Amino acid sequence: MKSLTQQLGQYAAYHRDRRNVMTHFVGIPMIVLAATILLARPTFAIGDWFISPALLVAVVLTLYYLKLDIRYGLVMGVLLALSLAVAGEVADGGFANWLGWGVGLFVVGWIIQFVGHHYEGRKPAFLDDVMGLAIGPLFVVAEAGFLLGLRKEVEAQIEGGFSPAAHHS
Numbered sequence: 192m193k194s195l196t197q198q199l200g201q202y203a204a205y206h207r208d209r210r211n212v213m214t215h216f217v218g219i220p221m222i223v224l225a226a227t228i229l230l231a232r233p234t235f236a237i238g239d240w241f242i243s244p245a246l247l248v249a250v251v252l253t254l255y256y257l258k259l260d261i262r263y264g265l266v267m268g269v270l271l272a273l274s275l276a277v278a279g280e281v282a283d284g285g286f287a288n289w290l291g292w293g294v295g296l297f298v299v300g301w302i303i304q305f306v307g308h309h310y311e312g313r314k315p316a317f318l319d320d321v322m323g324l325a326i327g328p329l330f331v332v333a334e335a336g337f338l339l340g341l342r343k344e345v346e347a348q349i350e351g352g353f354s355p356a357a358h359h360s
Contacts, residue, residue: 193322195259196348199333202326203349205308205316212334214307219331221300227274229293231282243282249275256329262342266332 193201206212230245249271257264282289308315317323337346 192258195263196345198259198322198326199330199345200349201320202316202323202330205313205323206311206330208307208311211307211311214303214310215327215331216335218300218303218307219327221296221303223271223328224274224277225293225296225300227271227278228281228289228296231275231278232289243279245275245278252325255325259329263329263332267329270328270332 206215227245227249230248231243234241234243236242253264253268253271256267281292304315315323317327333342333345336342
């Protein structure tokens with residue numbers, strides 16, 4: 192398994208243009224929420240618990256993020272829990288509400304992403320490595336933290352010519 196800095200470094204290589212990074216601050220949360228909404232149906236009961244595909248994906252992703260880094264994993268877990276709460280409310284609002292919000296956010300989010308990659312002049316990372324779909328939200332959280340002056344050691348490894356081939360975990 193690639194380390195945190197290897198994953199973020201590989202993803203960052205596709206995101207050098209600040210306009211592209213900025214579009215990710217809007218597009219990726221929209222896509223994550225859209226996917227969570229769309230996966231919020233159907234639900235099935237296990238005892239008193241209602242389980243959805245969205246919950247299963249959120250748990251798996253949170254465990255993956257925690258394995259990469261405890262601090263980022265905790266932040267991502269909280270953000271995914273919030274996304275699940277919103278998605279549950281939307282899914283409970285009826286089929287048209289669920290589908291409209293899910294598809295609408297998904298389409299608009301991807302349009303924003305592709306505008307950013309137009310500025311970048313490079314295709315999205317997930318087209319070369321499907322893990323980019325999981326790393327994108329983590330990249331946004333990491334970049335937000337960097338802007339706030341957090342995790343400078345991680346930023347330095349990524350921005351300072353980090354070579355994924357030179358580091359193994």
